[in-house]
Amino acid sequence: MTAGYDPHAFEPFAVTVDLAVFTVRAGALHVLLIRRGQEPYAGTWALPGGFVLPRESAETAARRELAEETGLAPDVVAALHLEQLRTYSDPDRDPRMRVVSVAFTALVPDMPEPAAGGGGDADRARWVPVGEAAAPGADPGPGSDPGVGSGLAFDHAVILADARERVGSKLEYTCLASAFCPPEFTLGELQAVYETVWDTALDRPNFRRKVLATPGFVEAVPGAARLTGGRGKPAALYRPGPATTLHPPLLRPSEGPTR
Amino acid sequence: MTAGYDPHAFEPFAVTVDLAVFTVRAGALHVLLIRRGQEPYAGTWALPGGFVLPRESAETAARRELAEETGLAPDVVAALHLEQLRTYSDPDRDPRMRVVSVAFTALVPDMPEPAAGGGGDADRARWVPVGEAAAPGADPGPGSDPGVGSGLAFDHAVILADARERVGSKLEYTCLASAFCPPEFTLGELQAVYETVWDTALDRPNFRRKVLATPGFVEAVPGAARLTGGRGKPAALYRPGPATTLHPPLLRPSEGPTR
DNA sequence: TCAAAAGTGTTGTGTATACACCCATGT
């Protein structure tokens, strides 16, 4: 595969980005995957990503790839929360050549049709529940496409696991949960994000107090209220506030057996 | 476009590692710097680092460079705490060519003679107080070497600032502080680490309780006691325990205006 | 009238902070 490349200079490194893009859909954490069209790992699922171009930083490349592979509008992509996870540099992580990959984590709200319509690679993309994507060889049920659940390409299973862990931790001490929500959301929706990512139930009154007591976490939308699926009392709407960190943190219940 | 590995589609990237190695000396946080011998930035100070070799991961390269530039024994280097910070990939961060650098943070105990004796690049290395290294253009006092304090090479000032911030945060929710201490240490020494890195005073009785109440943070060395510089009551000695995370965290006082 | 979801109140338990106090050692 490296034929045609100049063999006399030092061995070239390729630098790529890989993206772990998460969303919360239907009460489950989903990750954006792409079915590979070429070898190696043709036909298997992989994290979206691609090469860093000569005049790009890794961050720029990540946003460009994200736009190409989700079909989102450029201004939406520019505003997304995108964060470096870590860099994966094992010499054998790609069977053909030396590829060092900078992995990123992105959090997006649930989109009407996640990765359809737009040209480019978007038609090969799909939202996959992380439980399904992370389980190697355990294909869950007959309804799901073949390939998902039978292992991700390259070291992407490791990257996904690292990213998932990072997202869980981030919710504890940052205000990032609102990145999973639409521009205006109810506290019930925000709580559902926490419960989905952490896979734990939270006490609603205490969650509510905690969020409202943290200055700048959320801001009330003055007169607005939303009918939550028809049933129940309409809930007040909130917007993300200016704060970015949570002091003191909002710890998940399972963690920290204090005694 | 994204999935294709066209070898002609990209220019070669060089991949390097940069190391922010910290220690606590004489009540101040110090970082290991190297005076550059070659252009660009010849004569100015820089973080130690170097190229990732064709068959190395970034982690392996970081440990190798650390051993070469500090003259430490290989087994000591192998046991050190080394952690990926992030990757710096701005296209213009190196004036000569495209260099992507994976930055690492390392925490080491105070060493008798930090970077002397051993061959290689160790004789160009020096421990520098971070306040001195971080201040661009502020040369502190006539006793210090010229060059330190007049700005670091490349984007190393940014890397150093990021690393310093990370170390401060790490002390809050991990047991890493003991990495700055000798194999056996007193609680006073451990507290001094926190106070030095955070630049705040801590209440000794409360700090003591907090550390001892966290299972696995430290383990008492049975019969031992050390005379702390001669003055005062001899202090009990402790070893690092098996725990790695701190639940609940040990927050620095300045952070988190709770109200 | 009932179910469902939002929102408020109260109370016990634990952790943190601030500070007072005692102990052992060198000068």
Added chain:
DNA sequence: ACATGGGTGTATACACAACACTTTTGA
């Protein structure tokens, strides 16, 4: 004796978990 640093005790404030309760909507 006294300064210095190690170690213990305790009262107060604050934060959190648990749970009972009220409110507003659709069916």
